Amino acid sequence: MLFAAFQSPGPIILEIGPIVVRWYGLLIASAVLIGLTLSQYLAKRRNVDPELLGDLAIWLVLFAIPAARIYYVLFEWQEYAQRPEDIIAIWKGGIAIHGAIIGGTLGTIIFARLNRISLWQLLDLVAPSVILGQAIGRWGNFFNSEAFGKPTDLPWKLYIAPRYRPLGFLNSEYFHPTFLYESLSNLGVFAILLFLFFWGLKNRDRLKTGTLAGVYLIAYSLGRVWIEWLRTDSLMLGPLKVAQVVSFSAISLGVLILAWLYWFKRPLPDVVSPRKQQSISNK
Incomplete structure (x- = not known):
């Protein structure tokens, strides 16, 4: 069933002299814009000022993207030590989503603290946008021929050119398209979060912040x-x-959050005490 085999057309969309437009950068920019639009729409549905999410988006970009790169470079330092000029070459790929999540969370904490806003309310508003952005961004791995899986003969196999193959798999042509698996998985999570969000609009007392x-x-x-x-x-x-x-640690934290809210029936600790929080209702 070769009809389902596919391969990347390459990382570059357009190249005119020194101007190079890459799929990776376009997808990241698209994910940010789509995510911002979505989070502002969700904010309106929660009667929250959408401009607040626009301000937060700047903080997320400033914290998340550098953190994603730093995270990746630290764990691949042996490689980048040989070519330090590539450390800032983010357009070539090489960012880690867990680094972006850590950096974005740090930026959100600081933003919430400075503006005296509930951290958890902000996180609930941006979570659907974040996972949708991850689903979009994973396709950057496809165009860069990276983040693929082990060799496979499944119908939906991904052809990888020899120059991109790991040393142990130089004789293999087709690999698991793990970027696609994760993109589809993220879309599933996005659907769950959207369902919970809109269910929560009708059941405000049951869906806790x-x-x-x-x-x-x-x-x-x-x-x-x-x-x-x-x-x-x-x-x-x-x-x-x-x-x-990191994922097992995140699962443990998520379970703790839900247990705290629904088992112990207590509000989550916040960066600003409730009595000091400013209203973020849409005026």
């Missing part, structure tokens, strides 16, 4: 743990795959 953030951590991480077993280019920490270690 912080729920979407907790569900995001669990649902995304469960998919990532499975997909990481198929990857051949995982970031490693000794014998352990870093993404799996």
Whole structure:
């Protein structure tokens, strides 16, 4: 069933002299714009000022993208030590979503603290946009011929050119399209979060603040743990795959969040006490 085999057309969309337009950069920019539009729409549905999400988006970009690059470079330092000029070459690929999540969360914490806003309410509003952005961004891996899995003969196999193949698989032509698996998994998580969001509009007393953030951590991480077993280019920490270690930690945190909200029936600790929080209602 070769009709389902596919391969990347290459990382570059357009090249005119020194001007190079790459799929990776276009997809990241598209994910940011689509995510911002979505989060502002969700904010309106929650009667929250959408301009607040526009301000937060700037913080997320400033914190998430550099953190994603730093995270990746640190775990691939042996490679970048040989060519330090490539450390800032983010357009060539090489960012880690867990680094982006950590950086974005840090930026959101600071933003919430400075503006005296509930961190968990902000996280609930951006969680659907974040996972949708991840689903879009994964296609950058496709165009860069990276983040693919082990060799396979499945009908939906991905052809990888010899120059992109890992040393142990130079004689293999077709690999698991793990970027596609994760993109589809992320779309599934996106659907779950949207369902919970709109269900929560009709059941405000039952959907507690912080729920979407907790569900995001669990649902995304469960998919990532499975997909990481198929990857051949995982970031490693000794014998352990870093993404799996972080994912198991995120699952534990997500379970703790939901247990705190629904088992112990207590509000989550916030960066600003409720009595000091400013209203973020749409005026």
